[in-house]
Amino acid sequence: MKIYYVFILLISSMAFSQNGSIKGKITGNGAAVPAVMVSIPQLNIIIAADENGNYEINGVPYGTHQVLFDFIGFKTEKKKVKVDSTIPVTLNIQLQEDNMALEEVVITGTMKEISRSESPVPVEIITPKLFKKNPTASLFESVGMVNGVQPQLNCNVCNTGDIHINGMEGPYTLILIDGMPIVSALSTVYGLNGIPNSMVERIEVVKGPASSLYGSEAMGGIINVITKSPYKAPVISADSFLTSWGELSMDVAGKISAGKATSLIGVNYFNYNSRIDNNGDNFTDLTLQNRVSIFNKWNFERNENRVASVAARYVYEDRWGGEMNWDKQWRGSDSIYGESIYTKRAELIGLYQLPASERIFTQFSYNWHDQNSWYGNIPYMANQHVAFLQTYWDKPLSDAHSLLLGASMRYTVYDDNTPATASADGTSNEPAKTPLPGIFVQDEWTINKKHKLLGGYRFDYDKNHGAVHSPRVAYKFSPNTNNTIRASFGTGFRVVNLFTEDHAALTGAREVVIAEELNPERSFNGNLNYVLKVPTDSFFLGFDITGFYSYFTNKIVGDFDSDPNKIIYDNLRGHAISQGISLNVDATFTFPLKILAGISYMDVFQMEENENGNLERTQQLHAPKWSGTFVGTYQLPKNYSMDLTGNWYGPMRLPILPNDYRPEYSPWFCIANVQLTKKFDYGLEFYGGVKNIFAFVPKDPIMRPFDPFDKNVDLDNPNGYTFDPSYNYASLQGRRVFLGVRYNLF
Amino acid sequence: MKKICCLFLLLTLATLYGQEQYTVTFEGLPEKAAAKPKPILIKVYTDWCAVCKIQDKKIENDKELQDLLSDKIYYLTFNAETTKNILFNDKEYNYIPQGAGNGYHELSVYLTEGKQSYPCWVLFSSKYEVLGVYNGLLKNSQLKELLKKQ
Numbered sequence: 084m085k086i087y088y089v090f091i092l093l094i095s096s097m098a099f100s101q102n103g104s105i106k107g108k109i110t111g112n113g114a115a116v117p118a119v120m121v122s123i124p125q126l127n128i129i130i131a132a133d134e135n136g137n138y139e140i141n142g143v144p145y146g147t148h149q150v151l152f153d154f155i156g157f158k159t160e161k162k163k164v165k166v167d168s169t170i171p172v173t174l175n176i177q178l179q180e181d182n183m184a185l186e187e188v189v190i191t192g193t194m195k196e197i198s199r200s201e202s203p204v205p206v207e208i209i210t211p212k213l214f215k216k217n218p219t220a221s222l223f224e225s226v227g228m229v230n231g232v233q234p235q236l237n238c239n240v241c242n243t244g245d246i247h248i249n250g251m252e253g254p255y256t257l258i259l260i261d262g263m264p265i266v267s268a269l270s271t272v273y274g275l276n277g278i279p280n281s282m283v284e285r286i287e288v289v290k291g292p293a294s295s296l297y298g299s300e301a302m303g304g305i306i307n308v309i310t311k312s313p314y315k316a317p318v319i320s321a322d323s324f325l326t327s328w329g330e331l332s333m334d335v336a337g338k339i340s341a342g343k344a345t346s347l348i349g350v351n352y353f354n355y356n357s358r359i360d361n362n363g364d365n366f367t368d369l370t371l372q373n374r375v376s377i378f379n380k381w382n383f384e385r386n387e388n389r390v391a392s393v394a395a396r397y398v399y400e401d402r403w404g405g406e407m408n409w410d411k412q413w414r415g416s417d418s419i420y421g422e423s424i425y426t427k428r429a430e431l432i433g434l435y436q437l438p439a440s441e442r443i444f445t446q447f448s449y450n451w452h453d454q455n456s457w458y459g460n461i462p463y464m465a466n467q468h469v470a471f472l473q474t475y476w477d478k479p480l481s482d483a484h485s486l487l488l489g490a491s492m493r494y495t496v497y498d499d500n501t502p503a504t505a506s507a508d509g510t511s512n513e514p515a516k517t518p519l520p521g522i523f524v525q526d527e528w529t530i531n532k533k534h535k536l537l538g539g540y541r542f543d544y545d546k547n548h549g550a551v552h553s554p555r556v557a558y559k560f561s562p563n564t565n566n567t568i569r570a571s572f573g574t575g576f577r578v579v580n581l582f583t584e585d586h587a588a589l590t591g592a593r594e595v596v597i598a599e600e601l602n603p604e605r606s607f608n609g610n611l612n613y614v615l616k617v618p619t620d621s622f623f624l625g626f627d628i629t630g631f632y633s634y635f636t637n638k639i640v641g642d643f644d645s646d647p648n649k650i651i652y653d654n655l656r657g658h659a660i661s662q663g664i665s666l667n668v669d670a671t672f673t674f675p676l677k678i679l680a681g682i683s684y685m686d687v688f689q690m691e692e693n694e695n696g697n698l699e700r701t702q703q704l705h706a707p708k709w710s711g712t713f714v715g716t717y718q719l720p721k722n723y724s725m726d727l728t729g730n731w732y733g734p735m736r737l738p739i740l741p742n743d744y745r746p747e748y749s750p751w752f753c754i755a756n757v758q759l760t761k762k763f764d765y766g767l768e769f770y771g772g773v774k775n776i777f778a779f780v781p782k783d784p785i786m787r788p789f790d791p792f793d794k795n796v797d798l799d800n801p802n803g804y805t806f807d808p809s810y811n812y813a814s815l816q817g818r819r820v821f822l823g824v825r826y827n828l829f
Numbered sequence: 830m831k832k833i834c835c836l837f838l839l840l841t842l843a844t845l846y847g848q849e850q851y852t853v854t855f856e857g858l859p860e861k862a863a864a865k866p867k868p869i870l871i872k873v874y875t876d877w878c879a880v881c882k883i884q885d886k887k888i889e890n891d892k893e894l895q896d897l898l899s900d901k902i903y904y905l906t907f908n909a910e911t912t913k914n915i916l917f918n919d920k921e922y923n924y925i926p927q928g929a930g931n932g933y934h935e936l937s938v939y940l941t942e943g944k945q946s947y948p949c950w951v952l953f954s955s956k957y958e959v960l961g962v963y964n965g966l967l968k969n970s971q972l973k974e975l976l977k978k979q
Contacts, residue, residue, distance in 0.1 A: 120974050131978045153971070154961065190880055190966040198877035284931060312927040315943075388925050618882035620890050625879065671879035673966065829943060 103166035106139035111178035120153040203559035216726040220332040223275035230681025239784040241422040242370040248304030250687035250706030255303030277376035277398035279351035281336035284311040291608040292575025295539040295555035302575035313347035324823025329357040343384040364788040368815035370404035393433040417460040420791030424456040465499035575606040608633040627667040635659040657691035675718030682711040709733030722762040729755035749812040768825040778818035851898040866955035873949040897976040909937035
């Protein structure tokens with residue numbers, strides 16, 4: 084029956100329809116464009132224009148039709164044409180040049196957010212593209228978008244934070260700039276603030292120790308910030324956003340060329356100056372900040388493409404948090420509580436390739452960090468200099484072997500106002516000086532296309548520990564381009580570090596006692612990684628699964644309690660373990676959706692000797708067993724795009740006081756953000772969205788906020804609670820709207 | 830014995846298939862182009878580009894398209910992040926290292942005009958004039974249309 088109708092329809096349409104034709108000439112850029120595809124999609128007509136740009140479509144039924152003109156490198160042109168007679172309709176078309184069609188959503192791969200390096204060592208590469216999906220004012224917050232990396236605030240008043248990798252605390256994470264240890268010890272807490280986005284080319288993350296190449300502090304993982312080469316940078320770039328909380332972030336950069344030199348200069352400014360107290364504890368929810376950072380990098384063109392670059396960065400920050408009625412005049416007083424920190428920081432980094440036929444590079448860096456702070460009425464004044472010099476020889480021995488041979492020297496001077504850096508009698512100052520020379524060797528052996536083996540070894544000499552050996556082995560097997568297996572074993576170490584903000588609580592003269600020969604803090608890690616790519620002709624799936632096991636020995640913590648006249652440093656009897664599994668999935672489709680999701684399961688705990696000499700297990704603070712990240716991006720027509728980003732965390736153990744009424748474990752929670760971006764052709768981009776759409780904020784962040792100086796602890800306080808701002812598992816910032824603009828001129 | 834033969838045949842086929850008969854290498858191009866001038870189509874890709882892998886699958890699954898690629902033009906693929914020097918149109922393009930794992934390839938800058946958007950298609954005439962550049966995934970039908978006109 085149905086078929087019958089179809090027949091009738093066909094016959095009637097044949098009988099009644101009359102045909103006309105359309106013809107014309109296609110030009111673009113003032114010349115004829117040959118071989119343009121001309122189509123009328125509704126009629127299933129596709130023809131190609133001739134060599135001179137002329138076309139003619141015959142047999143077009145009467146009516147109004149949409150004609151499409153398509154050519155690679157030009158915008159698709161759409162025209163409505165009315166055909167109502169047998170006389171050919173003339174339609175001449177001028178095509179506009181474009182690489183990205185305006186009307187259609189083009190599926191491309193641009194700067195992958197997260198990828199893996201070619202190396203047998205499992206290195207994750209993150210581009211700033213990921214961070215643009217949820218713009219933040221500092222790299223510290225941004226790195227939280229990487230699965231297994233957790234920026235953790237430790238103090239609800241001053242917003243001190245550190246970066247946890249696979250659950251291990253900040254001092255175990257080494258932060259490098261261009262492969263050099265620049266952000267260490269004193270600067271770890273605020274060091275990632277004030278790195279302008281415009282200077283970041285990419286970030287490399289290694290989860291697990293990497294001391295064989297980077298030396299001390301690379302125990303739990305490394306974050307290596309690779310600065311942008313001025314050649315690749317836009318001529319002018321600017322990025323600025325404002326949130327409904329009044330946070331203002333500005334990032335401006337430009338480049339100039341002078342002869343054989345190219346320079347990139349960037350300024351980053353962040354300001355937050357509103358006193359907001361949504362949880363009503365009379366304390367600022369977010370630390371007020373005023374920060375400026377200037378970055379300048381020079382690259383020099385040399386013979387035979389040899390490399391030479393030098394860069395400098397300066398950061399100044401003034402931050403404070405505390406009681407709502409605090410003011411600068413109360414700095415250091417015991418009447419109104421405030422934590423106020425002034426930071427000044429300068430860095431110089433350089434790379435120079437020796438003018439020899441062999442590839443020999445010299446790298447140097449120097450940084451100076453000055454912190455002037457008051458935590459209530461307790462001062463903490465600290466100053467740190469780190470100088471670093473390294474020379475390495477990159478020697479391809481044959482097609483199969485690539486040898487790296489190097490020597491480095493790191494010299495740290497640390498001084499503060501606490502007894503930790505005073506002479507034994509407490510009358511004069513004695514800054515801690517730590518020279519740390521080291522040599523390293525690494526060979527990457529490409530056995531064949533499928534097998535790669537990397538071996539590395541480093542030797543450091545420390546005055547407290549003597550010789551420190553750090554070996555590493557990594558193996559990569561890729562049977563084909565879609566499967567890669569990596570197995571690696573690495574070690575890490577950290578030389579004894581006097582820096583800890585706990586010192587600030589100490590008064591009086593104390594003798595620093597090193598009870599026995601201190602062993603360095605060490606870590607051992609085994610890592611198994613499998614990367615599977617599943618390409619089909621309509622979607623792509625990528626899986627990246629890693630199992631890890633790390634064993635940490637000998638955490639050295641100063642003992643302040645045993646003797647009030649001493650600080651005793653001693654080896655610890657016990658160890659810590661971080662073990663788990665993480666999975667990253669990314670999906671790309673032929674329609675404009677991209678999904679990235681990560682999930683981590685880990686168990687991080689410490690085994691410490693108790694009074695009876697037995698090992699006792701304690702769960703690591705701030706290390707949730709389950710955590711995850713997600714990013715979804717949908718490209719909409721007319722250059723709009725939507726991003727949904729977020730993090731979720733399972734329960735994590737928190738620092739509580741004896742008999743605390745607050746739960747020891749945090750609840751499950753999710754911080755999700757959504758953003759809409761509109762791009763214009765000439766490099767302008769507007770974006771806006773909502774952060775923390777579920778408006779999640781933690782409860783009871785500060786114990787006894789009404790008595791910050793512990794003046795009334797004996798009054799009506801049966802549990803003996805004291806003021807404590809360290810119960811933190813998420814930012815106190817609730818839902819907020821943000822709006823920003825970006826401009827890039829290449 | 831039969832089984833082994835079949836297996837062997839399959840393996841040979843697989844290797845032949847794996848070599849992608851429709852692609853031409855940069856090394857092989859000058860000789861071929863001198864013998865028989867044809868337009869040149871270069872697909873610029875990177876190892877991490879998922880869209881490029883979808884594109885490859887689309888081509889792998891379409892015999893007609895493969896025939897067009899080998900008949901009508903010289904089809905080359907170029908990894909934008911390679912560090913090998915490449916000779917193209919009698920000019921040598923090098924990788925320019927910039928330290929700390931940073932650098933760029935001159936050919937990728939030339940082909941993509943600095944846009945990091947993949948796959949990037951660049952069509953040259955047989956005289957090495959750029960006819961068009963396109964960034965993004967192409968449908969097989971679009972590619973075929975383009976090739977049929979060459």
